Amino acid sequence: MPQQVTVTEHLLLHQKRIPGATGQFTRLFNEIVLSAKIINREVNKAGLVDVLGFTGKTNVQGEEVKKLDEYANRILIHRLARSGVLCAMASEENADIIEVPHGLPLGDYVCIFDPLDGSSNIDVNVNIGTIFSIFKRVSPEDSHLLSTDVLQAGLHQVAAGYVLYGTSTMLVFTTGDGVHGFTLDPGVGEFLLSHPNIRIPEQGRVYSVNEGYSSYWDEPTKEILEYFKSTDNNRRKPYSGRYIGSLVADFHRNLIYGGIFMYPADNRDPKKPEGKLRLTCEANPMAFIVEQAGGMAVDGRNRILELEVENLHQRTPLFIGSREDVLKVREIYREHDAKG
Template identity: 65%
Template sequence: MRQITVIEHLLLHQRQNPMATGQFTRLLNELILSAKIIGRDVNKAGLVDILGYTGNVNVQGESVQRLDEFANSVLVHRMERAGVLCAMASEETADLIQISHRFPKGEYFLVFDPLDGSSNIDANVSIGTIFSIYRVKDGLSGQVELHDVLQKGAEQVAAGYFIYGSSTVMVYTTGSGVHGFTHDPSVGEFLLSHPDIKIPPQGKIYSVNEAYWNYWDGATQRAVGMFKDPNSELGRLYSLRYIGSLVADFHRNLLYGGVFMYPIDYRDPKKPKGKLRLLCEANPLAYIVEQAGGMATDGVNRILDIEPQELHQRTPLFIGSTAEVEKIREIYSQAG
């Protein structure tokens, strides 16, 4: 059987989707090349001197690992030269990343988390790159300002992630379903392996860090407790599966069904809205899960409807199968 590459798949869908211009194809090509470079070094991380901390702290106040820094530099270097972006934003960078005047500019804005879950590298846990693509507003000229690119998640034109594990997998959507591709290192291509992914309407897995139970409010405790109660309205006892790498937890639940939760906790007063970033983590995964038939909320509100006010805005996140997320939303709504 003939295998379909990710670019062939995209070009095939261009016939029904006039949004997918030559610029967009170029953008995706450069993202794929960046992921191949990052994946190559992730796979040999234990053999080269890129493990450990740099000694720097990123805008989130977190220690930066060397692979974080490497992945970020690869993406910035490749993408600013692609000629398709007007600006970028990275989890690792405090401000907008402007495209140098030395390179042509395009109509797209790229947001990315260069290496999600990188604290797990030393334990050989799956990690990944998450990306989100927007088209900038009409009439943009000159240097891009923050208000030019802050858009709701519903306005994304594409989103996806690369997951570096036992194999390297790419999952993406352009608003017409979700498709997964597995990298074949023998030919250097991502080949279609998971066409038209649909998340099961109800799963058997819940993913959350229960060590923070005592820092949760009552609604959160009731929501999590529901999955441990075989007599709950969901009608089954759930299995707890928590890797601690967002992209890995999400990918498993996307295929098998279930829910990932990162609620607000009260350990850190500097993060009153939770830990996860709206633009580079919650929005792209919410876009993917909705295209696959699932849901994503902050407990009450649809993630894709949230109007961002800051580049590194945080949000609680409940994402996965419809049955689970709906019940969580009921609990939070009743709590007021």
């Protein structure tokens, strides 16, 4: 029987290869793993306890907060604050940067997270997940924390990942040295290496987008959709349409099988001219993962990881997945730009 590698063992082996490693990162990651196990436990029994439905509150995005969303957010904030290695946190559910409570030890890392992506699917038992992004502080350790410590471009991430709560619970992450997947073994309570060195196919077979909003899209996006639906593409046959409505779930399927996920800008809501997805806690971590797996992520024209972050809850269009598919998206946008 092949030897099973736990996520902690994997991180410790990685740490040994880094000169001057202090163990802070491993400690932080272990808290993320523990948080995921606690959230997973509640997700698995969500229909049996009072964690389904809405809380009656709205988050900073103006969206109704699910009870399980709020629970996941509390767990992550509580556990990560006590890791002793963070100087700040940020969550999709909180309007401002979350400081480590007074009296707790501080460190050099910043963690940004979406506690429960796809939460609109909670009540119907569809896959949901936790997304996280980790940066190193850039200001001097003995100075006051600056907004620039949190609002860094995605290319400065030191790690990013997601936990997918589904038929099995998976942790997928990168530290800038490839992408690895770990599956939770409920018998031993450990995440075990199940998908080493994940590589996304160069060209996919699937497009993932909510076509119900197509009338709100710009002309390049409408042309992109027709490209994937027609026989006049590189595959000479239509791509299959697969859309779950949970970024983590759609992204994970495409990462393994190949394909492209699209959430374009639309004119449906004047308050959201750039679409729905958040740059800091959704687009950036997924872009880091997909690039490490050989794929691409753009906002249509520009590389996601190079976008300047102006505010914590900044939104962006997102086209992410297999390299050849995303290159076609960028090509169509640039052709339209050239026409004026």
